[in-house]
Amino acid sequence: AQSVTQPDIHITVSEGASLELRCNYSYGATPYLFWYVQSPGQGLQLLLKYFSGDTLVQGIKGFEAEFKRSQSSFNLRKPSVHWSDAAEYFCAVGASYGNKLVFGAGTILRVKS
């Protein structure tokens, strides 16, 4: 069965610093991969997705992610973090049956000024 691991439960970065959030997945075929962001008390907003093609994917709010098949990873990056980026970030993979998404446990990002 598919699974997603986000190794970091919490990450704190200074405003203006770069960010990388890690995501590893378990899936036999070429995966459909997603990053979502959830602000406190809110729903999930899609940041970016990877289905095929170019392994470096650009998303909204200045985020990007790189698919690395050899490492089964899909890490999220941002060159310069803003205080408004503080939120919880979820990586997800599309399961092989039924169009359901399998989510990681999430990484809480704190931004210090």
Place this chain on the structure above:
Amino acid sequence: NAGVMQNPRHLVRRRGQEARLRCSPMKGHSHVYWYRQLPEEGLKFMVYLQKENIIDESGMPKERFSAEFPKEGPSILRIQQVVRGDSAAYFCASSPGPSFEQYFGPGTRLTVT
């Protein structure tokens, strides 16, 4: 175009009562997915419905939980005889067809006292 609507946003029920959560998909979307987010965990798939059909209910608890998506009206997630362990955020997502690219609502936060 309005997004996915969920109501109520917050619901408090006493143990043993019934909880009804409603989800109105985006206009033109006929596929609905329900996910549950337990405290400090990622989202877990519950059920996937198309109008008048349950496509995949592999994530639904065997007892007390049911879901429907009638020809007219919103999708309903129903929890009978709620227990404290049902306290969670319940998210609905929709898509125009079978797809991993799902649009999420703001969620219903259920508290069982």
